[in-house]
Amino acid sequence: MTDGFSPGNRIRIEVEYDTCIGSGDCVDTADKVFALDENDKAIVLDPDAESVDLIVEAASNCPIAAIFVIGEDGDLYP
Ligand code: SF4
Numbered sequence: 001m002t003d004g005f006s007p008g009n010r011i012r013i014e015v016e017y018d019t020c021i022g023s024g025d026c027v028d029t030a031d032k033v034f035a036l037d038e039n040d041k042a043i044v045l046d047p048d049a050e051s052v053d054l055i056v057e058a059a060s061n062c063p064i065a066a067i068f069v070i071g072e073d074g075d076l077y078p
Pocket residue numbers: 015019020021022023024025026027041042061062063064065066067
């Protein structure tokens with residue numbers, strides 16, 4: 001993953017760790033991709049574990065828009 005994009009979906013997921021309020025909506029939507037760590041903050045487990053559509057849906061479910069999904073051709077969300 002030298003170019004920063006995941007090998008399967010060819011995306012990059014960025015979570016604003018400090019902003020995350022730990023609501024868990026992203027985990028509820030895509031629990032193979034997102035998890036909450038010991039501080040109740042979202043972390044990315046595997047950006048290739050679900051479809052891009054589901055990952056974008058998970059990002060859109062974040063109540064504070066702390067998740068960014070970037071594709072090779074530009075932003076996928078927001
Ligand atoms: S949905 Fe947003 S605020 Fe909630 S855990 Fe995920 S990143 Fe954090």
